[in-house]
Amino acid sequence: MVLIFKFPATALPKTLQHKTFSFVHQYRNATKLAALPGEPSGPVVKTEIPGPKSKQLLSELSAIQQSSSVQLFADYQKSFGNYLTDVDGNVLLDVFTQISSVPVGYNHPKLLELFQKQENVKTLVNRPALGVFPGEDWPDKLKNVLLSVAPKGLRNVTTMMCGSCSNENAFKNMFIWYRGKQRGENAEFTPEELQSCMINQVPGSPKLSILSFKGAFHGRTLGSLSTTHSKDIHKLDIPAFDWPVASFPRYKYPLEENVRENTAEDDKCIAEVEELIELYAKKGIPVAGIIAEPIQAEGGDNPGSNEFFQKLQNVAKKHGAALLIDEVQTGGGPTGKMWCHEHFNLSSPPDIVTFSKKMQLGGYYLKPEFVPKLAYRVFNTWMGDPGKIIILEAILDIIKKENLLQTVEETGKVLTSGLKELEKEFPELINSVRGRGTFLAFNASSMKLQGQILAGLKKKGVQSGGCGEQAVRLRPALTFQPYHANIFLDKLRQVLQETKQMF
Ligand SMILES: Cc1ncc(COP(=O)(O)O)c(C=O)c1O
Missing domain, CATH: 3.40.640.10 (Type I PLP-dependent aspartate aminotransferase-like (Major domain))
Known part of the structure; x- marks a missing residue:
């Protein structure tokens, strides 16, 4: 069952007020409402990633500096909460958060408010x-x-x-x-x-x-x-x-x-x-x-x-x-x-x-x-x-006010048990689920598979990251809730199912 909450546009940061968002929320997590009203209801993939606009910008950037590490160009005006929007309009659930450095999601209204103050x-x-x-x-x-x-x-x-x-x-x-x-x-x-x-x-x-x-x-x-x-x-x-x-x-x-x-x-x-x-x-x-x-x-x-x-x-x-x-x-x-x-x-x-x-x-x-x-x-x-x-x-x-360390604990438990179920379901593909809170990882059974999982997740609208030779790591924001975890786990299951069929 799915609940849809509508939020007034005024609850959103100014840069986002031109949009009307609906917020889709899994019923089983209905007690955990969104920390950030106005978040997209899920990933949206419109083009291959990087899309045409990202590719164009990449060729411009490459003429100026070494840029082969660039994955996509982001639209930081439109990115919001746990979702990173790119210049081609793809909306990605972000479990990598700028190499683990976005604590409360993109464009948090309280952070945007800060710079309305002269001081x-x-x-x-x-x-x-x-x-x-x-x-x-x-x-x-x-x-x-x-x-x-x-x-x-x-x-x-x-x-x-x-x-x-x-x-x-x-x-x-x-x-x-x-x-x-x-x-x-x-x-x-x-x-x-x-x-x-x-x-x-x-x-x-x-x-x-x-x-x-x-x-x-x-x-x-x-x-x-x-x-x-x-x-x-x-x-x-x-x-x-x-x-x-x-x-x-x-x-x-x-x-x-x-x-x-x-x-x-x-x-x-x-x-x-x-x-x-x-x-x-x-x-x-x-x-x-x-x-x-x-x-x-x-x-x-x-x-x-x-x-x-x-x-x-x-x-x-x-x-x-x-x-x-x-x-x-x-x-x-x-x-x-x-x-x-x-x-x-x-x-x-x-x-x-x-x-x-x-x-x-x-x-x-x-x-x-x-x-x-x-x-x-x-x-x-x-x-x-x-x-x-x-x-x-x-x-x-x-x-402190949103009790986010508690959220990390709760979401971490959902992610950990979901990942452990997946490692049981796909033992030939992934193993070694580990970590604390939402600082979690699992190993792909080979380096090649690590790349395939990361690419598969991207195609389904999830921005994730690898580390070491075989690990896929999760570094979501502290505002990542159990219902975000369920979206992630769903996408990962789809990727693993598709990968298994290719074997
Ligand atoms: C544990 C650790 N120490 C140090 C650094 C270096 O930080 P910076 O990239 O800000 O120089 C990193 C960056 O990923 C890190 O993960």
């Missing part, structure tokens, strides 16, 4: 060099916005531009902290240190390392790239630091049926971390810090267990290395908690937690001992963006 427009227009000339409301904004959702136990925050530069700068905080410990609390820099750092030599430019994991993705800037190991094309031809790279757990699914093997996998990886820390100490390149994603995302959606992260934190402490949890992709709510590491029951907070994507601007929470004592040691011109804080403030308000 907010002035904040946008007069972008400050925050490290030198912050506006008078900046300390309040940090307290009321970023610190209002700080991971438990972390009360300091540094704002940055993107995920890569957040990790990259956080590495500097870890190195400065590590050298500070070695040098002693109040020791001065020596003239030799000051001179040698100017020509990239020891002792001023010390040999220190960051331990990272195989399959990790922490960004593409020069330092962060040395900790990225998801795809060779990201790294090829770029000089890299000699830093240790340990194995990250690769579990067998379903988790509950493979507890013994998966515990052994955790222990094997932790032992490797310790061996590498000891090896690099002997090599004269000690490990100052460890960086890890709670769920390796770009590398194929590989989660680490609570126990793995508890043990990792213990190893870091034992060896005097800092622990940085990279929540660039997992942060901001998609796992059902604001920060994924909050699932882990760690005995104390991680030393640093980096963020970007759903948080609108980059940055990191850190313990006070990681805040440098001197100016300009971690610094750049913008150091974040107050315009993005205005948007983030409204997003956090929406998350």
Whole structure:
């Protein structure tokens, strides 16, 4: 049974008021009304994707820059809620959301309202060099916005531009902290240190390392790239630091049926971390810090267990290395908690937690001992963006008022059980359903099939994304409701049925 709700056009953002939408809602989810009245009732596919207009724009863009990663050109005036509209008029249910960075859907009316206020427009227009000339409301904004959702136990925050530069700068905080410990609390820099750092030599430019994991993705800037190991094309031809790279757990699914093997996998990886820390100490390149994603995302959606992260934190402490949890992709709510590491029951907070994507601007929470004592040691011109804080403030308000972390939990359950049914129905095609909240993935049985599933979903009006070699990942907005999940599962079932028939 289907219920149709009509909403007054005035409930819509101005850019959409010329349209009358009807909202179709599955009866079994009738208690869960749309978070965003006015959303399209489902995907609409009018052309092949990319369609003719997208193709034309792509040829224009390609004449200017490398654009072979472009999938389609979007119409951001018309995109709304969980639906991305393209320039050819195709309306796609978006479970990829700009590589996991749209928290409350497109053109949320409350976000559009923000820039009807003069004061907010002035904040946008007069972008400050925050490290030198912050506006008078900046300390309040940090307290009321970023610190209002700080991971438990972390009360300091540094704002940055993107995920890569957040990790990259956080590495500097870890190195400065590590050298500070070695040098002693109040020791001065020596003239030799000051001179040698100017020509990239020891002792001023010390040999220190960051331990990272195989399959990790922490960004593409020069330092962060040395900790990225998801795809060779990201790294090829770029000089890299000699830093240790340990194995990250690769579990067998379903988790509950493979507890013994998966515990052994955790222990094997932790032992490797310790061996590498000891090896690099002997090599004269000690490990100052460890960086890890709670769920390796770009590398194929590989989660680490609570126990793995508890043990990792213990190893870091034992060896005097800092622990940085990279929540660039997992942060901001998609796992059902604001920060994924909050699932882990760690005995104390991680030393640093980096963020970007759903948080609108980059940055990191850190313990006070990681805040440098001197100016300009971690610094750049913008150091974040107050315009993005205005948007983030409204997003956090929406998350709270609309109870979206609860929605993530509920929708996550619908998606997980639906995907598990599909893996039972099509075991030769998909397997290994995993993840937390709506931060979910499954494996296609081959790389070729991964491509076929993604293309099949696109043809049916679902924008999804792959990761690693075989995974299909779900990264919907936090406003993705159980009835959106059912539309997605329906489309996926159709794709799998059609694929099976081709075999
Ligand atoms: C876990 C993680 N860290 C860092 C980054 C890099 O972020 P950005 O692309 O904003 O530089 C990403 C991007 O996908 C990511 O997923």
